[in-house]
Amino acid sequence: MVASMRTIAPMALILALAAASTATLAQAPDAKPAPSPGEIVAAAPGGDWVDIAPDELLVMTLAPDAKGKPRRVVIQLMAAPLSQGWVGNIRMLAKARWWDGTAVYRVQDNYVSQWGDAEGDDPAKAKTLPEGLRTVPESDYLTKVAPGAFDALPKTVDPYARGNGFVQGWPVAMNEAGTVWPTHCYGMVGVARDLSPNTGTGSELYAVIGHAPRHLDRNIALVGRVIEGMEHLSSLPRGPGALGFYDKIEDRTPIRTVRLASELPNAERPRLQYLATQSESFERYAEARTNRRDPFFIVPAGGADLCNVPVPIRTKP
Amino acid sequence: MVASMRTIAPMALILALAAASTATLAQAPDAKPAPSPGEIVAAAPGGDWVDIAPDELLVMTLAPDAKGKPRRVVIQLMAAPLSQGWVGNIRMLAKARWWDGTAVYRVQDNYVSQWGDAEGDDPAKAKTLPEGLRTVPESDYLTKVAPGAFDALPKTVDPYARGNGFVQGWPVAMNEAGTVWPTHCYGMVGVARDLSPNTGTGSELYAVIGHAPRHLDRNIALVGRVIEGMEHLSSLPRGPGALGFYDKIEDRTPIRTVRLASELPNAERPRLQYLATQSESFERYAEARTNRRDPFFIVPAGGADLCNVPVPIRTKP
Numbered sequence: 001m002v003a004s005m006r007t008i009a010p011m012a013l014i015l016a017l018a019a020a021s022t023a024t025l026a027q028a029p030d031a032k033p034a035p036s037p038g039e040i041v042a043a044a045p046g047g048d049w050v051d052i053a054p055d056e057l058l059v060m061t062l063a064p065d066a067k068g069k070p071r072r073v074v075i076q077l078m079a080a081p082l083s084q085g086w087v088g089n090i091r092m093l094a095k096a097r098w099w100d101g102t103a104v105y106r107v108q109d110n111y112v113s114q115w116g117d118a119e120g121d122d123p124a125k126a127k128t129l130p131e132g133l134r135t136v137p138e139s140d141y142l143t144k145v146a147p148g149a150f151d152a153l154p155k156t157v158d159p160y161a162r163g164n165g166f167v168q169g170w171p172v173a174m175n176e177a178g179t180v181w182p183t184h185c186y187g188m189v190g191v192a193r194d195l196s197p198n199t200g201t202g203s204e205l206y207a208v209i210g211h212a213p214r215h216l217d218r219n220i221a222l223v224g225r226v227i228e229g230m231e232h233l234s235s236l237p238r239g240p241g242a243l244g245f246y247d248k249i250e251d252r253t254p255i256r257t258v259r260l261a262s263e264l265p266n267a268e269r270p271r272l273q274y275l276a277t278q279s280e281s282f283e284r285y286a287e288a289r290t291n292r293r294d295p296f297f298i299v300p301a302g303g304a305d306l307c308n309v310p311v312p313i314r315t316k317p
Numbered sequence: 318m319v320a321s322m323r324t325i326a327p328m329a330l331i332l333a334l335a336a337a338s339t340a341t342l343a344q345a346p347d348a349k350p351a352p353s354p355g356e357i358v359a360a361a362p363g364g365d366w367v368d369i370a371p372d373e374l375l376v377m378t379l380a381p382d383a384k385g386k387p388r389r390v391v392i393q394l395m396a397a398p399l400s401q402g403w404v405g406n407i408r409m410l411a412k413a414r415w416w417d418g419t420a421v422y423r424v425q426d427n428y429v430s431q432w433g434d435a436e437g438d439d440p441a442k443a444k445t446l447p448e449g450l451r452t453v454p455e456s457d458y459l460t461k462v463a464p465g466a467f468d469a470l471p472k473t474v475d476p477y478a479r480g481n482g483f484v485q486g487w488p489v490a491m492n493e494a495g496t497v498w499p500t501h502c503y504g505m506v507g508v509a510r511d512l513s514p515n516t517g518t519g520s521e522l523y524a525v526i527g528h529a530p531r532h533l534d535r536n537i538a539l540v541g542r543v544i545e546g547m548e549h550l551s552s553l554p555r556g557p558g559a560l561g562f563y564d565k566i567e568d569r570t571p572i573r574t575v576r577l578a579s580e581l582p583n584a585e586r587p588r589l590q591y592l593a594t595q596s597e598s599f600e601r602y603a604e605a606r607t608n609r610r611d612p613f614f615i616v617p618a619g620g621a622d623l624c625n626v627p628v629p630i631r632t633k634p
Binding site: 066156213214237296 | 424455472475504512513551555606609613615619621622624625
């Protein structure tokens with residue numbers, strides 16, 4: 001009896017069963033298990049997927065890892081009308097090849113990995129920024145959207161806002177109808193800044209690698225999310241000390257290049273899509289994340305945290 | 318102007334300012350900045366801290382890392398009355414030295430690191446479990462507590478429950494007064510299981526290394542949390558494939574020993590304390606996490622997610 005308990009994983013089963021033919025479960029035809037979120041996404045029709053334009057993709061190539069394996073991180077930049085001042089600066093920095101030769105210089109557990117000019121604090125050593133970067137006001141942490149542009153996440157409450165949902169595939173929160181802000185979910189990319197009223201240029205960026213630090217919402221600009229290669233930022237050694245800055249230069253992870261996909265040769269461009277958050281498939285996926293009824297689960301939750309309903313991404317088939 | 322924006326980090330400043338004397342900020346005496354959560358914790362009186370008993374600490378020693386650095390992970394086991402069936406099994410497994418020579422065999426990004434017997438699925442290779450492990454019923458995912466034992470987190474809502482808060486220093490959620498369940502926050506440790514009604518023995522364990530997968534609450538047993546050395550589980554290379562199992566044995570992280578601190582020589586026992594969740598210091602800390610007013614912040618959130626109010630831990634001074 002105890003021996004039969006030794007089989008491996010909780011999560012293993014969630015997806016193992018999803019992959020298995022339901023016939024192997026020896027159930028009556030009317031007792032077909034409820035589809036898992038992954039199964040719903042896999043069955044979504046092609047028309048529910050949205051291509052991500054090459055100028056909305058930032059491709060960051062880190063130095064290979066200790067075993068010589070290449071490390072590529074792909075970041076989707078926020079679509080208009082969200083955060084476009086900073087996103088404009090990021091495009092300008094990428095076109096200037098400004099990040100080439102910079103580094104990931106800070107990794108703080110359950111918080112952020114941060115990159116850019118590690119010597120930026122020292123005026124004698126700081127890398128010169130390109131001309132023409134925009135200064136973005138704090139008011140741009142909030143964005144006005146047309147009422148129909150916001151898709152509410154049903155059956156949820158949000159400790160950080162009156163409501164939440166999605167705008168053009170991005171997780172946002174809302175206090176008044178029409179005014180939204182992007183949320184610090186896992187993998188989201190933001191702009192490091194100095195004390196207010198400084199809002200940062202976009203040269204120093206971080207990715208969230210732990211539980212969503214939602215108290216940063218409306219306090220720092222979010223500009224995108226990691227949609228491929230997240231593990232190359234989340235599995236880096238943590239820096240010593242409370243803030244995770246590396247104390248030795250050799251511990252930093254060198255950044256070889258950062259390019260907009262639109263500046264890469266056609267063959268090297270990532271071809272990625274996100275599941276439209278207005279689609280029926282997304283609605284079913286969000287409902288299944290809210291109430292898991294696939295065979296592993298006993299008690300459906302009855303609600304879901306916005307950051308626990310990540311927008312599905314896939315390689316274009 | 319742009320040059321002045323180049324200073325490093327958002328998070329750097331949060332704690333850098335916390336550490337700095339307020340005198341350096343050149344403010345009027347009545348404009349002293351509001352204390353940060355970290356400052357409130359640092360100022361908590363000794364009486365607000367609770368010693369963690371040696372038989373509630375599990376010390377897991379992993380093989381040293383690639384640079385030869387030791388890796389020790391300390392797990393606090395749940396206090397009565399939460400999850401005591403499984404916790405009893407875990408103490409029995411540790412006393413039998415059952416985990417010595419096992420491994421971390423699965424690391425899935427934004428989800429879990431999992432350890433135990435990687436060959437447990439194969440009856441011909443599985444490690445024999447000690448006699449006397451308890452079979453715990455699913456009803457034990459919920460725990461009855463006396464009304465006064467539950468400290469609600471104020472100013473919050475929870476998408477997964479009607480209320481939430483803490484019991485004896487552990488984050489819990491609640492639907493009916495008196496019935497609580499522990500929550501899958503970052504660093505929490507749970508018991509891998511097979512399909513229901515199997516609830517697992519405790520031999521296969523996982524730690525949450527990403528955004529809280531709260532949909533697992535009431536579906537899998539939680540038995541503790543990592544309170545030291547979390548980075549040794551969260552920064553491991555992710556396994557290939559959707560579930561993060563390693564496909565090569567050499568990629569697993571060997572576990573040298575797992576011991577209750579009560580079985581270690583006195584000098585090797587971790588001396589750790591948690592901040593009492595009933596204390597006034599904790600109340601002020603939770604309020605400061607809910608409404609950040611320290612100088613970096615512009616907009617206080619007005620609420621906080623239970624998993625974004627981690628219970629402070631310190632080495633006993």
